[in-house]
Amino acid sequence: AFAETTLRVVSLSPSLTELMYHLGRGEWLVGRSDACDYPAEAKAKPIAGKFADPHLEAIIGLRPDLVIANDLMNPGIIKTLDKVNIRVEVLPGETLEEYRACVVRLGELLSAKEAAAAEVARIDALLTQLPPPLPIKVLWVIWDAPPMVGGKNSLPDALIRLTGAENIAGNVDQPYFKCSFDWLLENQPDVIIWCTHDRDISEHRIWKQMRAIRENRVVSNIDPDIVLRPGPRLLGGVAFLRQQLAAMAKQMAVQ
Secondary structure, eight states: OOOSSOOOEEEOOHHHHHHHHHTTOGGGEEEEOTTOOOSGGGGGSOBOBOSSSBOHHHHHHTOOSEEEEOTTSOHHHHHHHHHTTOEEEEOOOSSHHHHHHHHHHHHHHTTOHHHHHHHHHHHHHHHHSOOOOOOOEEEEEEEETTEEEEOTTSHHHHHHHHHTOEETTTTSSSSEEEOOHHHHHHSOOSEEEEOOTTSOGGGSTTGGGOHHHHTTOEEOOSOHHHHHSOSTTHHHHHHHHHHHHHHHHHHHHHO
16 A cells, blocks of 8 residues: 555446445545546546546646556556556456445555544444335336346345345346347336436337336336446435335235
């Protein structure tokens, strides 16, 4: 880890930018990707390119001591930054377990071990204090046409399990998989989670054949950045999902 002095950090990942602020190191951020939009004060920082396509000259011009990115980072850019003696730390964060490891590592890198330990304790409480089971089957739809859903070992799968519900696609051995409409009709969920707010999932004729959509059991009133961006807000997202799914389970029990 670095010595406990102020560092100039460029973050190329929205979840890492959120985590920097959560660990009390937001003032060390000197540059970000265009997708790093939370918290609001991060938006005042200079942009160093797109999320998956950072701008090399912009990064070098910001004179960072450290660049942090997730594993979508272009390896060629890492090599080039290495040649000009700019350290890059790649921190995977696709799952809750990876996010936990990422918190520990970033706490070390940014001399923020106490704040990191507090966040790790929150994550561990979430992972160990499982709620009572919810007797409903849920499908997390990432995209509607062609249909893509959250399968085994995906972040949506983990979040559904943490609410106590069952992921109807949890036995499909792919984190994110494109499924046929036949598969959807054969595996009818009780509830659909849909976070892509600029599209109306019920418009497609096949989706209209899904019971959950016909009976208006769709959780769509949640910010996708809270539940699909592994970061400090994720724990609140799980609590919100649990509340929504529990209400729908209760409604189904009454019918």
